[in-house]
Amino acid sequence: MSEPKVFLLPDLGEGLTEAELVSWLVAVGDEIRVDQPIAEVETAKSMVEVPSPYAGTVAVLHGEPGQTLDVGKPLISVTPVGAVAAPAKAPEVAETAEDAAAAVYREEEKAGSGNVLIGYGTPGGHGVARRTRPRKSSAAPVVAEPVAQVSAAEKAADDLVLMRTRVPGKLGAVISPLVRRMARDHGVDLGDLQGSGASGLIMRRDVEAVIKPSVAGRAAVAPVETPAAAAVAGTGDTDARTGLGITGRTAVRGVRKAVAANMTRSRSEIPEATVWVDVDATALVELRAALKKADPHHTPGLLAFIARFVTAGLRKFPELNSRLVTTEDTTGGASQEIVVFDGVNLGFAAQTDRGLMVPSVRNADKLSARGLDAEIRRLTAVVRDGKATPAELGSGTFTLNNYGIFGVDGSAAIINHPEVGILGVGRIIDKPWVVNGELAVRKVTELTLTFDHRVCDGGTAGGFLRFVADAIENPGSVLADM
Structure with a gap:
């Protein structure tokens, strides 16, 4: 009899160490092909279909939908093609599975397809599973509990990775x-x-x-109970601290967990400052209306025009298109340097059913307003479908946040760590405005810039904000110069 091959949940990239199992795409007894999607998992970044590096018969499914799995822990056991299935048993898992996952996964690639893209599947191989025995509707997946014991292969892989x-x-x-x-x-x-x-x-x-x-x-x-602990320790459906009934409990995981961790890190590490200005956007609104009248099907949205002005502003004030990097030396000391980027990956906030996502338009400084509009629309659709890749969600160098769509005027936003700046745009509404010494009704919006005070001072931040504001107020002349 042949031992099943155990496939560990692969490295999902971007420092992600866990994923929630959404659904199985195969069942025990199915025959699967190399590179065939076997499970759908949700990370803090996106929804991912995980492909199998092995061909054979599914022996064990290590997890149930809704369960959070760690990278490097067993995902599925497969009996190789032509082998006689041995009784399924719990696989040996290294105590340091997370540390060894990358090396072990590379070995699995050699034994399987050899072209599995970490975390995101491979081209082709989307075969339909063939059943070797009928599935019973009431049968539950076979779930094995891993034994916390180091196998010789995994220990060798762990040592190999770290020795390098x-x-x-x-x-x-x-x-x-x-x-x-x-x-x-x-x-x-x-x-x-x-x-x-x-x-x-x-x-x-x-x-x-x-x-x-x-x-x-x-x-x-320290046996003293804190207010937070009291709330968690509340019995039944009543909160112990407030005495109020509890209507529901929601685990903080996935996107919400990632957002919470990133925002906490941003606030704890970045000494931020905020500047803002009211802007007369009448000329920009009128320019877009004229373009829409001439070509109703290919007119960029207002956000795309503002994005164009932002990328131009970042070329003029590159300090805001940078990153503060801390490096360690061999003696345990640390030093910092400001790394300025050649090009702009412009992130923008998009509200989805899974929470707030920030995809980024890569090389946004090389795109026209129409090109930016097309990419913003594409990325918005991708993140709302939960199909954005880590590269699309984690490669931004500066963020543009249009919170005006929520009907608010301004916000002191939290910087999207590890970036150093975020520009917010409020709603555009009619307001009284002085034009040539006379009162008039104009289309007015508020721009708010939050920046990392370690990389630049108020003069740079104010100069950038004023550049974008002037571009909105005089879009024709600015676009002509781009």
Whole structure:
């Protein structure tokens, strides 16, 4: 009898370490092909179809719809083509599965199709599963509980990945980014740890061994219940702190979890400042109306024109199209530098059923207003369908936020970390405005710029904001110069 091959949930890119299993596209007993989609998962970025690197018969489905799975943990077990299925059993999973996932996945690629794109499937191979036995409507998926034990293959893969990153210095080796982040989040000094991996490499289990006792100790000496804890500990359907009934509980995960983490990080790390200005947008509204009358089917939206002005402004004030990067040296010290980009990937906020998403128009500075309009419409449709890729959602260098569609005038927005600026546009409404010394009714909007005060001062921020405002007030002359 042949042992089933275990396919681990692959690295989904962009630092994503977990995904929610939305639905299985196959069932136990199905015959599947290499590269055939086997499951649909939802990450903090988008909806993803995961392809199989193996051909054979589905033996075990490791999870149920609605369950959150970690990268590097078993997703599906497949009995190879022509093999006699062995009784399904729980696979051995490395304690450091997240750290070894990339190397293990590469080995699986060699055994399977060899062309699986991490997190996003491969071209072709979308065959329909053929059943070898009838599916019982009441049957539940076979779910195996993984045993927390290190297999020889996974340990070797883990050691191989980490050995390649060795550098001389205080730590003796560079551990994985996940381990670094875990240590940083819990205040663990990696320099004081003796790694249990090959050649003294520091593994996830080493950091967890330090974290868990400290957490238990704090719980023992601090039994005082906080208001937040009281709310969670409320019995039945009544909140213990307020005495009010609870109408529902929603887990913070997926997009909402990612947004919460990013906004918290932005506010904690970026010393932001905000400047704003009221703008007479009458000329821009009239220009678009004239273009629409001449060509009703190919007229860009107002947001596309403003996006064109923003990219021009960022060329003039490149400090706002940058990123602040912190680097570590071998002695544990840190230094910072401002990295300015050659080109603009313009992000824009789009409200979807899954929450607020910020796709980015790549090389937006090279597009016309019509080109920007087409790409904004395409990306909006993609994110609302949940099909945007991490590259489309995580490559922005500056964000444009049109919150005027919600009927509000202004907002001190939170910067989309790790960018350094975000420009908000309020609703365009009729307001009294002084024109040539006389009062008139004009189309007025408010522009609000929030910027990272570490990369530029108020003069630069004000200059950029004034440039965009002047372009809106005199669009004809500005567009002629572009």
